[in-house]
Amino acid sequence: SIFNNDRKNCSWMGVAGQVHDMQDRPVTGILVLLGGTMEGNTINQIMMSGTALNYGPAGYEFELADHPIASNGKLWIQLVDQAYIPLSAKVYFDTFADEACEKNLVIINFKQVR
Numbered sequence: 001s002i003f004n005n006d007r008k009n010c011s012w013m014g015v016a017g018q019v020h021d022m023q024d025r026p027v028t029g030i031l032v033l034l035g036g037t038m039e040g041n042t043i044n045q046i047m048m049s050g051t052a053l054n055y056g057p058a059g060y061e062f063e064l065a066d067h068p069i070a071s072n073g074k075l076w077i078q079l080v081d082q083a084y085i086p087l088s089a090k091v092y093f094d095t096f097a098d099e100a101c102e103k104n105l106v107i108i109n110f111k112q113v114r
Contacts, residue, residue, distance in 0.1 A: 031079070
């Protein structure tokens with residue numbers, strides 16, 4: 001299961017996924033940037049693929065908040081290399097203030113296309 005037991009009580013919201021190459025092999029060591037704003041706060045975080053193994057060998061995960069929050073296109077995620085040269089476009093995504101806690105994890109998987 002990709003969920004930890006402490007995340008089932010609605011006290012967590014995040015974005016996570018995996019990074020794969022053109023042959024669908026996991027790619028570790030890729031920097032994953034998270035940016036944007038949420039509830040008026042600037043978000044600027046860095047993670048590396050391969051650090052959240054519960055999503056797969058090239059998994060990553062960011063904790064966004066300690067409760068579900070709605071946001072509409074204000075957050076983005078992007079892959080960059082070790083020199084911070086973009087490997088992907090910024091992918092904007094939405095989050096949801098779901099009281100039932102069925103939408104508190106956004107999954108964004110990356111696959112190399114060229």
